[in-house]
Amino acid sequence: MTTTTARGRRGTTVPGPRAPGPRGVPVLGSLRQWKGGTAEFLLRMQRDHGEVSRMRLGPYTVHLVTEPAAVGRVLKENSGNYRRGVLYEQFRTVMGTGLLTTDGDHWKAHRRAMQPVFTRKAVDAIGPNVVAATTEMLDEWESRARRGEPVELVTETLRLTLVTLSRSLFDYDIRPAAPVLKDVVGNVVEVMFKHGTIGEMVPGWLPTRRNRVIARDRRILSRLVGEIRRHHAVTGEGPLMKLIETASDPASGRPWTDEQIRDEILTIYLAGHETTAVALIWTLLSIANHPPVQEELDAEVDGVLGGRPPSAEDVPDLRFTGQVVDESLRLYPPIWIYPRDAVGQDELAGFHIPAGSSVLLSPLVSHRNPRFWDNPEAFDPHRFDPAVSAGRPKTTYFPFGAGARMCIGNFMALLELKMIVAMINQRFRLRLVPGEFLRYGDTSISLRPLSEVRVTLHPRERGRGA
Numbered sequence: 001m002t003t004t005t006a007r008g009r010r011g012t013t014v015p016g017p018r019a020p021g022p023r024g025v026p027v028l029g030s031l032r033q034w035k036g037g038t039a040e041f042l043l044r045m046q047r048d049h050g051e052v053s054r055m056r057l058g059p060y061t062v063h064l065v066t067e068p069a070a071v072g073r074v075l076k077e078n079s080g081n082y083r084r085g086v087l088y089e090q091f092r093t094v095m096g097t098g099l100l101t102t103d104g105d106h107w108k109a110h111r112r113a114m115q116p117v118f119t120r121k122a123v124d125a126i127g128p129n130v131v132a133a134t135t136e137m138l139d140e141w142e143s144r145a146r147r148g149e150p151v152e153l154v155t156e157t158l159r160l161t162l163v164t165l166s167r168s169l170f171d172y173d174i175r176p177a178a179p180v181l182k183d184v185v186g187n188v189v190e191v192m193f194k195h196g197t198i199g200e201m202v203p204g205w206l207p208t209r210r211n212r213v214i215a216r217d218r219r220i221l222s223r224l225v226g227e228i229r230r231h232h233a234v235t236g237e238g239p240l241m242k243l244i245e246t247a248s249d250p251a252s253g254r255p256w257t258d259e260q261i262r263d264e265i266l267t268i269y270l271a272g273h274e275t276t277a278v279a280l281i282w283t284l285l286s287i288a289n290h291p292p293v294q295e296e297l298d299a300e301v302d303g304v305l306g307g308r309p310p311s312a313e314d315v316p317d318l319r320f321t322g323q324v325v326d327e328s329l330r331l332y333p334p335i336w337i338y339p340r341d342a343v344g345q346d347e348l349a350g351f352h353i354p355a356g357s358s359v360l361l362s363p364l365v366s367h368r369n370p371r372f373w374d375n376p377e378a379f380d381p382h383r384f385d386p387a388v389s390a391g392r393p394k395t396t397y398f399p400f401g402a403g404a405r406m407c408i409g410n411f412m413a414l415l416e417l418k419m420i421v422a423m424i425n426q427r428f429r430l431r432l433v434p435g436e437f438l439r440y441g442d443t444s445i446s447l448r449p450l451s452e453v454r455v456t457l458h459p460r461e462r463g464r465g466a
């Protein structure tokens with residue numbers, strides 16, 4: 001797609017029309033609708049105003065962009081025109097200046113330094129850690145099942161993905177810190193999403209409750225990073241840790257500062273484990289709620305693995321398991337919305353995007369666009385059969401983003417999810433505790449369930465142990 005500003009009568013360029021959208025009210029714009037249920041509001045924007053629409057949120061002009069070529073233009077072809085911007089400011093209060101929150105040369109140098117451990121090939125090395133951490137969890141589940149006790153999936157999955165990430169990348173046993181981190185992570189995913197609130201406009205040094213919570217959580221996280229670094233100084237282990245501790249700035253040749261190292265470690269921990277846990281929760285619940293999917297999964301997992309634990313090499317053969325994960329990431333993309341700011345003006349799908357305005361990309365809204373997804377609310381892994389997927393335009397599906405800023409951990413997350421789903425499936429059926437009501441929450445940056453998720457465990461008769 002090209003930028004097609006039309007020529008005016010005297011040869012001046014005339015920008016395309018403004019994107020349509022809700023009128024909103026003076027000063028606040030559509031802030032009230034936004035806060036009243038952001039996901040539903042954005043889905044309505046797409047339905048009522050089309051695939052590029054415009055709204056005002058307090059002082060900000062914001063475009064929701066779901067037209068596939070326009071999403072591609074923002075994330076790939078014209079990505080240089082789109083920075084992280086004002087809506088990412090909240091992330092910096094928690095993560096500092098790590099990979100997720102920076103742009104330009106700083107980002108490029110840091111991404112290049114850390115990329116080697118995240119390639120498709122390199123992440124195969126995490127396989128044994130996934131098996132060890134999952135086996136530990138499932139053995140514990142077995143005694144819970146014998147006692148007839150349900151398990152709470154938010155706690156279990158956060159711990160599992162945290163332990164796996166920490167062992168695989170940092171060679172650090174984080175189990176003792178898992179309960180504290182669960183609370184900290186719960187706070188920070190909410191803080192990162194708040195904007196346009198009074199709390200956000202108050203300076204960070206004022207001792208408001210919100211600022212005190214952020215400062216306390218930063219202290220807990222910084223102490224933890226200190227421990228991880230001291231551990232590494234003794235062992236010299238952990239593939240990502242080795243890269244981070246020896247990285248230097250390409251221009252000056254100086255090693256990364258303590259602050260830069262802290263922020264990158266925090267970014268990987270925070271961006272890496274909560275997202276994967278959220279994806280796992282929705283995948284497990286979707287399987288539990290769709291018996292035909294469960295049966296097809298049983299047949300594949302038993303056929304490929306025959307009761308032994310999976311290795312990374314088995315994963316390409318677990319095709320349907322992969323499609324189940326893909327479909328779960330379509331309906332419940334953990335990072336369901338992310339912003340950019342336009343540096344210069346642009347044109348997206350024929351609409352003018354003024355310089356300085358914001359653009360929102362929402363995998364959740366794009367993934368439910370009825371123009372590309374039949375019956376979009378239904379859970380159907382066969383949408384990802386190769387023949388069906390082949391006809392779908394690029395950037396109709398982007399749970400990990402796209403282009404140069406695509407999630408650095410995407411191969412790791414997918415490998416982990418497929419192996420864990422297969423292993424749980426070998427040993428248990430899960431059922432949501434009757435009467436539990438489940439909805440996704442759209443008040444945080446990740447698409448967490450709104451409440452705890454308690455499931456009962458039903459050991460499988462076959463497919464267990466070699």
Ligand code: HEM
Nearest residue numbers: 099100271272275276279335338400401405407408409413
């Ligand atoms: C299912 C799990 C995951 C999902 C859905 C997910 C989603 C995303 C998305 C959508 C972005 C792009 C945001 C943007 O462009 O504004 C992103 C970036 C990022 N993710 Fe993930 N992520 C997942 C797992 C992971 C893991 C396992 C790690 C690390 C171990 C990780 C680390 C990062 C980092 C560092 C970035 C910033 C990359 C950059 O800008 O260069 N993520 N993730």
